[in-house]
Amino acid sequence: MKKIITLTVLFMGMLAFSQNKNAKASIEVDGVCGMCKERIEKAAVRTKGVKSAVWNIDTHELKLIFDERKTDLKTISKSIAAVGHDTKEIKATDEQYNTVHACCKYRDEEVVKDHENEGKQK
Numbered sequence: 347m348k349k350i351i352t353l354t355v356l357f358m359g360m361l362a363f364s365q366n367k368n369a370k371a372s373i374e375v376d377g378v379c380g381m382c383k384e385r386i387e388k389a390a391v392r393t394k395g396v397k398s399a400v401w402n403i404d405t406h407e408l409k410l411i412f413d414e415r416k417t418d419l420k421t422i423s424k425s426i427a428a429v430g431h432d433t434k435e436i437k438a439t440d441e442q443y444n445t446v447h448a449c450c451k452y453r454d455e456e457v458v459k460d461h462e463n464e465g466k467q468k
Contacts, residue, residue, distance in 0.1 A: 365414040368397070373419060375401060375408045376432040376452045378461040385429050385446070393417055393425040 375386050383401050386408060390399035395416025401408045410422065423433040430438045430446040432453075443453065451457045 367413045367415060369410075369412055369414045371410050371412070371419055373408050373410070373423065374406050374434050375426055376406060377401070377403070377450065378452045378458055379403065379449060381447055382431065382450045382452070385450075386426055386431050389425045389429040389431075390422055393422050396422060 377383065377386055380403070383403055386401045387399045390396050390401075390408060390410060393412075395413040396410060397413065398411040399408060408426075410419075412422065420435060423436040426433055427436045427438040428442060430442045430444070430450075432438050432443075443451075449457065449460075
């Protein structure tokens, strides 16, 4: 009986330490401009447990550092979708999407083309 209790305690201890307080991950987030970047990063960082969030406009990659004991990628994706941006895992509702500024409408092909043309002019 003591062996079972000891093994159980050891196993639970290993599980507790298996979660990383400085986990690194990347997720794809839709957006088109600097305003999107600010909104996406702010939504991610405001999620409890997220320490760092940097979104790349060109690649749409959001690089994260977060505490796995406090949050997970699905929760972070929900926070981002709540401010109107789609991730691979969670899509923003139409209501959420419609809250973004007109120049940030990444689902609109014309807006995306306009931002592509801006990048070529620089």
